[in-house]
Amino acid sequence: DVKVTQSSRYLVKRTGEKVFLECVQDMDHENMFWYRQDPGLGLRLIYFSYDVKMKEKGDIPEGYSVSREKKERFSLILESASTNQTSMYLCASSTPGQGARNEQFFGPGTRLTVL
Amino acid sequence: AQKITQTQPGMFVQEKEAVTLDCTYDTSDPSYGLFWYKQPSSGEMIFLIYQGSYDQQNATEGRYSLNFQKARKSANLVISASQLGDSAMYFCAMRETPNDYKLSFGAGTTVTVRA
Numbered sequence: 001d002v003k004v005t006q007s008s009r010y011l012v013k014r015t016g017e018k019v020f021l022e023c024v025q026d027m028d029h030e031n032m033f034w035y036r037q038d039p040g041l042g043l044r045l046i047y048f049s050y051d052v053k054m055k056e057k058g059d060i061p062e063g064y065s066v067s068r069e070k071k072e073r074f075s076l077i078l079e080s081a082s083t084n085q086t087s088m089y090l091c092a093s094s095t096p097g098q099g100a101r102n103e104q105f106f107g108p109g110t111r112l113t114v115l
Numbered sequence: 116a117q118k119i120t121q122t123q124p125g126m127f128v129q130e131k132e133a134v135t136l137d138c139t140y141d142t143s144d145p146s147y148g149l150f151w152y153k154q155p156s157s158g159e160m161i162f163l164i165y166q167g168s169y170d171q172q173n174a175t176e177g178r179y180s181l182n183f184q185k186a187r188k189s190a191n192l193v194i195s196a197s198q199l200g201d202s203a204m205y206f207c208a209m210r211e212t213p214n215d216y217k218l219s220f221g222a223g224t225t226v227t228v229r230a
Contacts, residue, residue, distance in 0.1 A: 009158075031216050042119070042206060042220035043160075050216060058217065090160065096216070101167075103150060104218060106160035 003027070004107035006091050012113045019078040021110050023091030030096050032074035033104060034058075034066060037088040049074055050096065081114045088112075118142065119207050119221035127227050128197045135182070136192040136224045138207030149190040150208040150218065151181070153201075160206070166190055194226075202228045 007022035023032065031050050035043040035058075045058030047066040055066050063085060067075045074093075078085055088111050092104040120139045128134040140149065151163045166174045166181045174181040182191040194201055204225050208218040 033216075035220075040124075040222050042121075042222045043208075043218075044220075045217055048216055088158065090158075092160070094216070101148065101165045103162040103165060104160075105162070106152075109158040111158075 004091055004093055004105050006089075006107040006110050008110050009108060010111050010113075012115065013078075013081050014115055015082060017078075017081050017114075019081045019112065019114075021076040021078075021089055021091075021112070023074045023076070023093075023107055024072055025074075025091075025093040025105070026072065027093065027105070028071065029093035029105075030071070031094045031104075032068065033092040033094075034064075034074065034076045035090045035092065036060070037090055037109070043090060046076065081112075083114050086112060086114045118211075118219040119209055121207055121221035121224050123224045124222070125225040125227070127229055128194075128201075130199060130228055130230050131196055133193060133195045134197055134226060136194070136205050136207075136226070138190045138192065138221060140188050140190060140207075140209050142188075142209065142211050144211045146212045148210045149181070149183070150210070151179070151190075151192045152206045152208065153203045154206065154223070155203040163205075164192065197226075197228045199228050199230060202226060 004025045033048040034046040049068040065077045091107040094104045147168045149166045153161045164176045180193045204223045207221040
């Protein structure tokens with residue numbers, strides 16, 4: 001079974017704090033993703049990584065950065081948290097491949113509240 | 116422009132009946148993949164079914180089937196014989212090539228199954 005874990009289910013932080021969200025997958029997947037989920041907007045891609053130390057911006061990267069030092073771990077960093085970053089954050093992983101199913105496997109999510 | 120449109124924010128269905136969730140998509144790429152995910156209240160996204168743009172037959176996975184109408188650019192999910200455990204949010208998503216890694220998600224449809 002593919003397992004994607006996230007460090008916290010719920011997190012409360014203050015405006016201006018630096019926030020780290022950790023994601024670990026145990027299936028040796030090359031690709032990892034960070035999404036945020038907001039009501040009425042679905043999931044929006046923040047960043048993804050297709051290899052160690054490689055990253056690409058998604059659709060909404062502003063205010064976020066990422067780190068991938070090991071294949072199994074992908075971290076999302078909020079350099080200076082703001083209230084508009086209050087959201088559900090979902091991590092996912094997948095194998096690479098073109099034209100194939102290669103579905104993404106998701107973690108349980110972290111609900112972040114910034115006060 | 117919105118790549119995935121789910122026009123039904125919420126639906127109610129009676130237990131044991133079938134329900135159809137609408138999804139339309141927008142792409143000019145001839146090669147793409149369509150996915151449906153289920154998100155229960157626990158938050159984790161669960162992959163349900165996949166349809167490739169060149170697949171000749173509509174995809175089926177147990178009680179889930181996909182009504183794929185390529186010319187109309189629609190990929191509706193049909194859940195047959197609804198169960199109480201089907202109550203969840205359902206997301207339609209698309210992967211286009213050459214953006215092979217990324218998924219674009221719709222806003223989601225909440226399904227509530229009534230006993």
